[in-house]
Amino acid sequence: MKLYKKEGNIIQILGFPNETVEKGDYLLIEGKNARKALIVQVIDVQFANIPGILEELLRSLPDGGELIQGEDFDPLEIAPHITYIQDARLLRCKIRATIENESLSPSSSWLPSRSQSTIKKLSIPTLLELAKVNGKLPIVLGGTKDSMLLTIDASSLDGRLNIITGKKETGKSHLSKLLMLNLIRYGATVIVLDLNGEYISLGMTSDGKRNAYHNKIHVLTPSQNFKVVLKQLHLHVLLSILIHALHLPGTSAREFRTIWRSLKEKDNLTLRELGEAIRNSRCNHHVRDALFSRYYALLNSRFFTDNVAEAMLLEESLFKAGKEGGVIVINLRNTSSIDRQIVVEYVLGKLVELLTSWKLKAVFLYAEEAHLYLRETYWDDIVTRMRHLGIFTTFITNQPNTIRENIYRQADNIFLFNFTNEHDLETVSRAARVDAETVKSIATDLSPRHCLVLGKAVKDFPMVVKVKALDIRTMGETRLFFINTN
């Protein structure tokens, strides 16, 4: 390989057919006697612009498109050299760091010698070592192209905002599961807002047996094993539900507050009493109607109950998970849009309450297709207030444009699976921790289950990994009509 050109932080390297370099590979450019080296990543492999190549190709097809037949007597065997030159490649590389005195800096100002530099491939383990991507809490994500393991540290997810995105069936949920199971291995508390019931079998192996994590997986299905009694609710949590999920106007909310306080004073906080109180309220009939419609929405969700024995305390699961690590799966499958919002409002409200009072240390929140249940104001909350309280969110989506731009800008780690749509890639490339060119070039070529890891987890050295397989029962598969036909 030969250094050809440098423009900004792009280095162009001339490669030859016998040198196997692919997109995503890292190269080390060492200057002779310079005691410096550049770490660059190949973001595109093109044909080198060899003079006369067009004539060469045209010459082989002069007979109206039909290949002209013939023989070549080439005693000096020049033809292999011609092929060698024709197949020369131009590697477009992005400068990722400069090594000087064994320490890395993100600078790209040093220009190595074109004639004296040596260029060699940099293996992922060496790069990880150089970048000090190691720690006491390793998470093996999978294998790199050269069959090396890519290990990140769990602490790189701690206190961070993460995004897992890619088109359908590329392995996003699989990676989420891998991260979750590794986090609980280190005692973390994880909450999953599971839209399609994909995580409910985290505790089962593919053949239906209990796995090592079985006791740490708590599946809460609203209106089934996850119900709440009004007594356990704080007024502000219920008001959040009424205002944000059920869009209760301010005047009606004030009236509700009065009713609630009155019932609480009488220690009569039940659904039945609440209904009665609204009915007997002497407020404007429009307000009463508004309160009634919300009351029936709460009632119909079957998420609320008066039966204390039926109620399931979220705190209990959280405390249990907090002690030894665990995943609380909020199964939102078969839950209507309104009910989903009610449940999510409740869960987030409860989390904030427990975290504010330091009853909980921190939680890792995994939110699948969050735009379907997360209210507008939560997006900003998640990257600011909630993060400081100890809610470290990971968004999982196949529609990157549903996540707000400021989330991308603030994201610490992005796990990017294949996208072919340029519009999608454009959205993802708004992330502050990566350049658009890398995202667009590498993500389009990712095979299923291959993920481009960007951000703090890999110390800003984008790496492609084939996500490790998990022996976990797959759920959330698409129902098919022709399943027995083939």
Add this chain to the structure above:
Amino acid sequence: MQTMQIGSQPIRLKPRTEETVVAAVDTSTIKIGETSKGMLIAVRGATVWKQKKHYRYLRVGPFIFHVTEENKKQVYNALQRAYFTSPHEHNHNGSPSFLQMPTRIANLLERWQQTMLSTTVTNGLILFDGSLTSGIADTSTKRMKQILDAARKRGNIVLAFSKMTSLRFNGYLITDVLLGYKPPYLFEIAGLKPRPPIVLLGDVYVARLANENYAFRLDIDKEVSIERRMEAVEKLLGNELFSQSYPETLRLAHILCTFTANEVIAMQHFITRKYDLKIINRPDMHRLLFGPFGKGESRS
């Protein structure tokens, strides 16, 4: 050549479609670099023939030579001996000059390929690139005659197409003045008397064989009767494709032997790797002295 005359009427032609082999030869040479002692040149030749509506080719080379002032004679004579079994008559101009070596070596290869075609093709049309003029430095009359004789003995007819000509009539190029007729046709150019030792081994025509507004100088073996000459051109019309009035076989031969820039780089790569010869990049003195006003040595 003051007595040159052009036929008053065009010779009209009708394509004859009976199956006839059309074969053509061309060679190419290129300087691929300079060394401290001399220059590196490459030559390549291509033979193309059309048979049963399909084109086939045989390409020989590239052959690479390191030519120096010291070895030029030895190289040239060695090639003469290798290409031609009969000893070559003494060249009027002695051994080629250093700068002529690329074209002279390519010419040797071309003559050898023409000889091979003349002695292998039967009842075909053999197309040469250039004229049938001999007696000049790189084309001996004897060798050219031998090639034409050999071709005739096997029932072949040699047709030589010149892409460019310097022959003028009333001050105009002969290929420019006779375009006012419906093609295909020939115009005979008579009365050409070259100065010795130059000999014309063919009769000269202006040929416009297709609708495009291009005409070429066409030399046809003198020893062939007029009827057979016309029959040969008509067979060419019936068996060959014409692109801009130029025969496709000859065009392909030219395309296949020409070196591309890519091949030059490959040959430089080969030489550096295999023979460890250091190619010198000499400064372009025109550019060096005259800057943007220097047109470059390669174009001078």
